[in-house]
Amino acid sequence: MLDILRSRRSIRCYKDWKIEPEKIEQLKEAALRAPSSRGINPWRFLFVTNKAMLQELSRAKESGSSFLKGARLGVIVCANADESDVWIEDCSIASIILQLTGQSLGLGSCWIQIRNRAHSSSISAEDYIKKVMHLPDNMLVLSMISFGYPDEDKPPVPREQLEYEKILYG
Ligand SMILES: Cc1cc2nc3c(=O)[nH]c(=O)nc-3n(C[C@H](O)[C@H](O)[C@H](O)COP(=O)(O)O)c2cc1C
Numbered sequence: 001m002l003d004i005l006r007s008r009r010s011i012r013c014y015k016d017w018k019i020e021p022e023k024i025e026q027l028k029e030a031a032l033r034a035p036s037s038r039g040i041n042p043w044r045f046l047f048v049t050n051k052a053m054l055q056e057l058s059r060a061k062e063s064g065s066s067f068l069k070g071a072r073l074g075v076i077v078c079a080n081a082d083e084s085d086v087w088i089e090d091c092s093i094a095s096i097i098l099q100l101t102g103q104s105l106g107l108g109s110c111w112i113q114i115r116n117r118a119h120s121s122s123i124s125a126e127d128y129i130k131k132v133m134h135l136p137d138n139m140l141v142l143s144m145i146s147f148g149y150p151d152e153d154k155p156p157v158p159r160e161q162l163e164y165e166k167i168l169y170g
Contacts, residue, residue, distance in 0.1 A: 001100075002143050003095035004100055004103050004104050005086070006102055006156045007103065007156050008099065008100065008110070008156035009101045009107025009108075009153065009156070009157075010102065010109075010110040010154075011109060011110060011148075011150045011152060012067040012110050012146070013067070013070065013108075013149070013150070013151040014067075014070050014071050014072060014108060014146075014147075014148025014149060014150065014151050015148065015149040015151045016070075016072075017072065017149045018072060018146060019049075019072045019107065019115070019148070019149075021075050021124070023105045023107065024047065024049075024159050026044070026100065027047075027073075027098060027101055027105075027147070028047065028107060029042075030079075030097055030098060030160050031075070031094050031097065031098050032044045032045075032099035033059070033097070034090070034093050034094035034097045035093060036090040036093070036094075037084060037086045037090060039084055040084045040090075041090070042080055042081070042083035042084035042087045042090055043077060043078070043079045043081040043087070043091050043094050044078050044079065044080070044089075044093045044139065045075055045076070045077060045078075045094070045098075046075065046076035046078070046133060047070055047073065047074075047075055048073070048074045048076065048106060049072065049073050049074070050097075050113065051069075051131070052070050054069055054071060054074050056070055057071045057074055057076075057132060057133075057144060059119075059127065059128070060114060060117075060125045060129055060144065061112070061114075061118070061119060061121055062111070062118070062119075064112060064113070064117075065112045065125075065144070066169070067075045067110065067146060068112060068144065068146045070148065071146045071147055071148045072147065073096055073146070073147040073148065074144050074145065074146050074147070075143065075144065075145045075147070076129060076141060076142060076143075076144050077094055077095050077098070077134065077140065077141070077142050077143045077144070078090045078091070078135065078139050078141040078142060079091050079139070079140055080138055080139060080140075081138060081140045087140065087142075088142060091111075091142035091143065092142065092143075095111055095142065095143045095145055096111075098145050099111065099145060102143065102145075102147050106141060106149070106150070107128070107147050107148065107149060107150075108147070108148060108150035108152075109145055109146060109148075110145070111143055111145055111146045112144040112145070113143060114126050114129060114142060114143055114144060115140070115141065115142045115143070121143060125141075125147050126140065126157040129141050129144070161166070
């Protein structure tokens with residue numbers, strides 16, 4: 001696990017290689033194995049591979065989402081907020097589990113923040129996605145995770161750069 005954490009970086013450039021269906025199945029399994037508060041599992045995961053749809057979703061925000069159009073898979077992580085008051089935590093855990101599983105499968109990924117972000121001055125990124133994907137009102141969107149085979153080289157962050165001063169002792 002530490003090796004996966006050491007090598008993981010946010011990857012925003014992808015090769016135009018298809019992701020094997022077995023790997024997509026493994027990502028689905030990983031998402032569904034995420035722990036959630038009280039085991040309620042309020043999340044829903046929308047797996048999007050259609051290129052036209054990825055292109056539309058890449059316009060969710062003015063900046064920080066455009067690279068989704070070059071990805072081969074996007075996973076929209078959302079939840080029915082009526083099911084749990086801690087859906088944000090549950091969806092965050094599932095999002096990072098998806099990313100780390102992708103890393104273990106040789107896939108690059110990046111978290112695209114949707115909650116509390118704007119599409120434009122009049123519409124939120126969440127509402128934009130809900131409209132594109134025809135999601136019901138009670139479905140709240142936390143993130144989109146982009147996936148693809150990396151087309152950029154990012155070295156691991158060296159250990160000396162880790163902010164050990166943020167480790168406190170009691
Ligand atoms: C909660 C969260 C939200 C993020 N939102 C975005 C985003 O909207 N767009 C983006 O390009 N990267 C986003 N990132 C990726 C961060 O920019 C990235 O993780 C950070 O700069 C550290 O770089 P690294 O992942 O390569 O270690 C997000 C990461 C997290 C954890």
